[in-house]
């Protein structure tokens with residue numbers, strides 16, 4: 207069986223395996239996984255691996271909405287076992303205080319049109335007309351990075367977030383004028399600033415580069431001023447254009463981590479892993495902009511298997527301004543509950559190896575045979591901890607899962623006796639989830655069974671049953 211996407215991994219190299227977050231050499235396949243896995247530097251505001259995160263456009267029920275709002279943020283948080291509510295506009299102190307009593311990390315949000323109604327300090331085209339993003343209504347006006355009026359409006363809005371008690375803030379559309387239609391600002395402030403820029407960079411200085419430099423400097427300066435106001439570092443995530451380029455964009459140096467959007471076309475695991483590797487240890491959180499339950503479930507599992515995160519599919523902005531998507535607990539809480547149940551096998555674990563069907567056995571730390579032809583595996587280990595279990599995330603990418611065979615080089619496992627267990631999500635059952643949430647004991651949301659291992663010829667071989675779509679194999683030293 208041949209995985210149609212597999213060619214990408216082969217091209218990346220028989221001697222250089224693609225591992226989520228880093229490239230690993232062939233020699234690494236002879237070393238124990240806990241030596242290959244490398245600890246990552248803590249990043250301010252970034253989630254723990256076991257975090258369950260979600261966003262709101264604004265808190266629900268929205269009392270100012272024209273129609274009665276059927277959604278309830280606090281109920282959703284309980285149903286999905288959420289630990290973080292991020293990228294939420296219009297937070298106020300009482301609501302944030304309620305979230306904090308539930309133990310949540312809370313993230314506010316800023317757009318690039320703060321103070322839009324004043325029309326002061328807005329992105330202006332070459333013809334002197336105001337321009338904005340294609341996806342904004344015409345009366346939402348993007349601020350100019352060089353305009354003092356917009357700087358004041360941004361800071362006012364950011365301070366409101368801090369005063370509401372948020373832990374961190376998401377910046378949407380951080381590219382500002384660079385993604386207006388047409389792009390870039392030609393207002394009086396920009397013309398003055400470009401004159402100074404040319405004195406510094408020479409008469410051939412590029413206007414587009416000047417605009418990007420202005421926007422980057424805007425974010426950095428505004429964050430500095432907000433930190434001074436708050437008396438602490440306010441971590442900032444941003445909606446990077448990673449889905450277009452497969453790598454972090456030029457706004458990245460001003461931010462702590464990425465909270466971006468992906469669409470179905472970005473979904474192939476190999477493409478996704480290349481983006482994770484290109485991000486070079488920058489924490490990656492994603493909204494998946496699609497309503498297909500199977501795709502949402504596969505992508506959610508893929509993110510946790512690769513040390514990234516998918517926000518739960520609830521209040522998700524859809525392409526083309528289609529109605530926002532509110533997924534149900536019946537479709538997804540088995541997976542978010544599974545994350546909580548496996549916190550001990552997620553937190554502290556880092557990438558060590560990966561495989562898909564067809565990787566040449568001799569060059570790989572592990573291999574998958576048979577099954578649907580679309581099964582994947584990612585090994586994660588606790589760096590420098592030989593006594594800790596090694597975990598292997600197993601992901602079925604086919605519509606219908608089929609049993610498959612997993613072979614792991616025993617060198618990676620330290621050539622020692624092991625017990626293997628397979629942990630899988632439990633089919634959704636509302637009372638079980640309610641009890642787990644009430645007691646904060648999520649152990650009932652993972653089902654564990656011992657998996658017989660055959661050791662021969664330097665391989666540990668296990669037969670994996672069909673997955674829906676995610677399982678975590680735990681290899682414990684005996």
Ligand SMILES: [Zn+2]
Pocket residue numbers: 328329330350351352353391392393394395396
């Ligand atoms: Zn301007």
